[in-house]
Structures are given as structure tokens and as C-alpha cells.
Amino acid sequence: MPNFLKAIGCLLRRDLTVALRRSTDVLTPLVFFIIVVSLFPLGLGPEPSVLRTIAPGVIWVAALLATMLSLNRLFANDHADGTLEQMALSPHPLTVLVLTKVAAHWMLTGLPLVLISPLLAVQMNLPESAMGTLVLSLLLGTPVLSLLGAVGAALTLGLRGGGVLVSLLVLPLYTPVLIFGAGAVAGVIAGIDIEAHFSLLAAFLALALTLAPWAAAAALRVSLD
Amino acid sequence: MLEAVDLECVRGDRPLFSHLSFRLKPGELMHVTGVNGSGKTTLLRTLCGLTHAAAGEVRWNGSTIHELGDDYRSQLAYVGHSNGIQGELTAEENLRAACLGTAADTTRIQETLKRLGLAPYRHFPSKVLSQGQKRRLALARLAILRKSLWILDEPLSALDVNSVVLMTEILMEHLARDGLIIMTSHQEIDVETKTILQIQLD
Numbered sequence: 001m002p003n004f005l006k007a008i009g010c011l012l013r014r015d016l017t018v019a020l021r022r023s024t025d026v027l028t029p030l031v032f033f034i035i036v037v038s039l040f041p042l043g044l045g046p047e048p049s050v051l052r053t054i055a056p057g058v059i060w061v062a063a064l065l066a067t068m069l070s071l072n073r074l075f076a077n078d079h080a081d082g083t084l085e086q087m088a089l090s091p092h093p094l095t096v097l098v099l100t101k102v103a104a105h106w107m108l109t110g111l112p113l114v115l116i117s118p119l120l121a122v123q124m125n126l127p128e129s130a131m132g133t134l135v136l137s138l139l140l141g142t143p144v145l146s147l148l149g150a151v152g153a154a155l156t157l158g159l160r161g162g163g164v165l166v167s168l169l170v171l172p173l174y175t176p177v178l179i180f181g182a183g184a185v186a187g188v189i190a191g192i193d194i195e196a197h198f199s200l201l202a203a204f205l206a207l208a209l210t211l212a213p214w215a216a217a218a219a220l221r222v223s224l225d
Numbered sequence: 226m227l228e229a230v231d232l233e234c235v236r237g238d239r240p241l242f243s244h245l246s247f248r249l250k251p252g253e254l255m256h257v258t259g260v261n262g263s264g265k266t267t268l269l270r271t272l273c274g275l276t277h278a279a280a281g282e283v284r285w286n287g288s289t290i291h292e293l294g295d296d297y298r299s300q301l302a303y304v305g306h307s308n309g310i311q312g313e314l315t316a317e318e319n320l321r322a323a324c325l326g327t328a329a330d331t332t333r334i335q336e337t338l339k340r341l342g343l344a345p346y347r348h349f350p351s352k353v354l355s356q357g358q359k360r361r362l363a364l365a366r367l368a369i370l371r372k373s374l375w376i377l378d379e380p381l382s383a384l385d386v387n388s389v390v391l392m393t394e395i396l397m398e399h400l401a402r403d404g405l406i407i408m409t410s411h412q413e414i415d416v417e418t419k420t421i422l423q424i425q426l427d
Contacts, residue, residue: 007325014314014322021313021350082307083322089273090325091299225276 007092008100015104018077025073029066030112036062037120048125055124056134056185060178063113063138064145068174070109071149071166074101075157075220088224098220099213102150110142130188140201141181147212148173154219177204226250227272227374227405231281234267241267242426243280251373251403254396254416258409259426265409266306268426269378272407273303285374302372304380308363312352316343316362319351323366330369337368341391356383368395375399377408 019026040058041051078084087097114135121134152170156162184197226248233243241264249255257265270276272283274290274297283290290297310319320334338344341361346354351362360383367375375396381389389412396406396416408414 010322010325014311014318017318018311018313078311080307081311082305082309083311085275085305085307086303086309086323088275089298089301089303091295092325093295 004092004096007090008096011087011097011100012104015101016107019104019108025070026108026112029070029109030116032069033062033066033113034116034120036065038123041123051125052127052189055121055126056130056182056189058124059117059120059126059134060138060141060182060185063117063142064174064178066113067109067142067145067149068167068170070105071153071170072156072163074105074150074153076153076162079157079223084220085224088220094217094220095213098150098154098217099209102146102213102216105150106143106146110138110146113142114138126185127189130185133188133194134185136198137181137184137201140198140205141177144177144201144204144208145174147208148177150216151212151219154216154223157220157223177201180204226286227407228284228287229272229281230284232268232271232278232283233280234264234271234276235279236264236267240279245281245424247422247424249405249407249422250420251405252400253420253422254400254406254408254414255422255424256408256410256414257424257426258411263426265426266378269303269376269407269409270305273301273376274298300372301374301376302367302370303376303378304363304367305378308359309366310351310359310362313350315348316351316354316365317347319362320365320369324369333369337365340368341365342388357385357388360384361388364392364395367399373404375404375406375408377406379409379411381410381412381414 037059040054044050044054075084078087088094090097117134117138118131121131126134149166149170152166155169156165159165180197180200184194184201187194187197228248230246231243232245234241245268247255257268259265267276271278274283285293285297285300309323311322314322316338317334320337335344338347341364343354343358343361343365346358351359354362360380364380367377381392384392393415396414399406400416
């Protein structure tokens with residue numbers, strides 16, 4: 001269905017163009033991520049062994065919070081100016097359009113976090129052998145964070161104090177990703193076999209990819225009612 | 226043909242209207258009037274399928290709109306209270322995004338922008354446009370999408386005298402092409418057509 005793919009391409013380009021013209025929105029989570037991770041060596045003192053132990057957890061928690069910070073941007077602007085309404089009335093399945101919006105969100109939030117993480121890992125004295133695992137775990141984990149976040153953002157759309165509510169809604173769903181993501185990196189440092197961690201992260205991604213867009217689309221229809 | 230059967234809408238616990246039935250055939254215009262808060266917007270959103278009716282159903286060519294889903298939406302263009310314009314994008318980009326890849330014909334976009342007097346502002350971000358210009362841009366979507374059913378919520382608000390005349394022309398052209406229009410307006414609309422259905426909500 002070429003029309004269908006054209007619609008996806010059109011929406012993706014639109015979202016990326018808007019984000020580039022509002023670059024502060026894109027930079028905020030990234031700067032937050034860098035600041036949080038950078039504060040730990042300052043607060044705890046530059047003891048290399050301590051930093052190495054906490055590095056996986058700190059980087060993962062910071063990535064999770066940075067993603068959460070960007071969630072209300074996902075639908076709120078489009079809701080306020082009425083473009084979301086138009087999207088819901090377009091002849092394309094809303095599920096696919098939501099998935100496209102999430103993909104754009106991940107490219108602008110998750111991907112920059114993944115790309116900058118090796119630099120922060122060096123700062124946290126993470127051994128070189130764990131670097132690949134960190135990047136790979138974030139690469140698998142951050143799309144899950146965006147997908148689950150979309151459901152929370154859609155449910156709290158247009159509510160007062162939606163920002164706090166969305167954190168409460170998605171945090172329980174984020175914890176497994178955090179546990180296995182940070183666990184994989186810590187496992188490599190400790191020399192444990194981490195295949196299971198990656199299998200589970202990939203399973204979360206597969207599950208979120210199939211269910212989250214559908215749930216978020218249903219939630220959007222309710223929010224627009 | 227759009228048909229409403231025994232439609233009832235409720236907002237919160239407040240019933241807005243009930244037992245509303247009508248039938249709108251190609252080439253006909255329905256003008257919905259009523260005081261503020263009488264449920265005009267709710268009626269329009271229900272006809273779009275955005276809001277669920279408490280009772281009754283809306284049918285398009287005999288099937289309910291919820292059965293039809295995307296097939297109904299492919300026939301429908303809606304301009305609501307909010308213009309559906311992303312402020313960071315230019316007028317042209319907005320129209321292109323509204324098409325979502327279907328029939329985003331560049332020459333048609335240029336012609337429509339010119340006709341609605343928006344061509345000089347083509348390259349400005351839409352957030353700098355005035356309220357009336359934004360409204361015109363929202364209405365430009367109708368001319369570009371070429372859907373058969375237009376549902377318009379206060380399309381003439383914020384428009385100047387010339388734009389109202391131009392809009393009336395566009396509405397008449399659509400009716401002449403056997404299109405259907407449902408609109409709310411506090412103004413009298415001066416459209417020459419075979420049938421105008423008047424619905425008064427109170």
C-alpha cells in the first residue's frame with residue numbers, strides 16, 4: 001500500500017521538521033541526561049572503583065528520567081493546536097500514525113541518549129569491555145521507554161497535572177527495562193553471562209512494539225472524545 | 226448520504242439533545258444553529274465520529290460510521306474550533322502535512338494559497354499569521370483534500386468580509402460538485418443551493 005507508506009513518511013518528516021525548529025525541546029532531555037550523570041562524580045568523589053560500580057545504574061536511571069521528561073511533548077502540542085484531531089480523522093489507521101510519532105520521538109530523544117552514552121561512560125570509568133553492552137542495552141531499551149511512555153502520554157492528554165500522573169503511570173512499567181538494562185551492563189563488568197538480559201530486553205521491545213501503539217491509539221480516541 | 230437516526234448526546238450528566246434525526250443528500254447543506262452551549266460542536270464531533278453518541282447512530286450511505294471506520298474518514302473533512310495548524314511549519318508545509326501523503330499536489334496547493342490570499346505568506350511560519358489568516362489556512366485544507374463531506378464548526382469566525390464572500394463561493398462550488406456540507410454559524414449564510422436544512426438546537 002503505497003499511500004499508507006507515503007502517509008508514514010509525510011508524518012515522520014513533519015514531526016522531525018517541527019522538532020528541529022524547536023530545538024530546545026530536543027536538547028532539554030539530552031542536556032538533562034548529561035548533567036545528571038556528570039553530577040555523580042562530583043558528588044561522590046572521583047574514586048574510580050566506586051564510579052565503576054554505580055555507572056550502569058546511574059546512566060540507565062538518567063536515561064529513563066530524561067525520556068520521561070520528554071513524554072508530554074509527544075502529543076500535547078498536537079493536541080493543543082488541533083492537529084491531533086485531524087490525525088484521528090485521517091483515513092489511515094491511528095495505530096500506525098501513533099507508531100510513527102513514537103518513532104520520531106525516539107529518534108529525537110532516545111537515539112541522542114544512546115549516541116552520547118559512551119562519552120558519559122568514560123567519565124564514569126566504565127571499563128571498555130562493557131561499553132558495547134551499554135550502547136546495545138540502551139539501543140534495545142530506549143525504544144521500549146518511548147513506546148510505553150506514549151501510552152501514558154495518551155492517557156493523560158489534556159489533564160491538569162498530567163506530567164506527574166504520566167510519571168506515576170509509566171514508572172512501574174519502566175522498572176523491568178531498567179533492571180535488565182542496567183543489569184546487563186553490571187553483568188558484563190562482573191563477568192556474568194548476560195544473554196538472558198538481552199533476550200528479555202528484546203522481548204520487551206517486541207511486546208511493546210505490538211501492544212503499545214494499539215493501546216496508545218485507543219487512549220487517544222478516549223482523550224479526544 | 227449522511228443520516229442521523231435518533232441521535233442523543235450527553236456531556237457530563239447534562240443531556241444536550243435527543244431524538245435528533247435527519248438525512249442529508251449530496252448537494253445539500255445543513256446549517257446548525259443554537260445558543261452557546263446548546264451542543265452544536267458536540268453534534269458535529271459526533272457526526273465525525275470523534276465523540277460517541279449516548280444513543281442512536283450516524284450512517285453514511287447506509288452503514289454506520291463505526292463499521293466503516295477509515296472508509297468513512299476518507300470521505301470526511303473537518304474544520305473544528307482549533308485550526309489544526311502547527312505554528313512552526315509554513316502554510317505550505319501545513320497543507321502538505323494535512324494531506325498525509327495523499328494527493329499532495331504542489332500546483333493545487335499553490336493555487337489554493339493564492340486564491341485565499343495566503344501566497345505572500347507562504348514561507349513564514351504559521352504562528353506569525355493573524356487569526357483570520359490561520360482560519361483561511363484551515364479552510365484551504367478543504368479545497369486541497371477534495372473530500373465529499375465537509376463538517377465545519379464556525380468556519381466564518383474571524384474572517385473579514387471579502388473572505389466570507391470567498392468562502393461562500395467555495396461552499397457553493399462544493400455543493401455544485403454534489404458535496405455535502407454541515408456547518409454551524411451565528412451569521413446568516415448566503416449560499417444558493419437547492420436545499421438548506423436548518424437545525425435549531427436549544
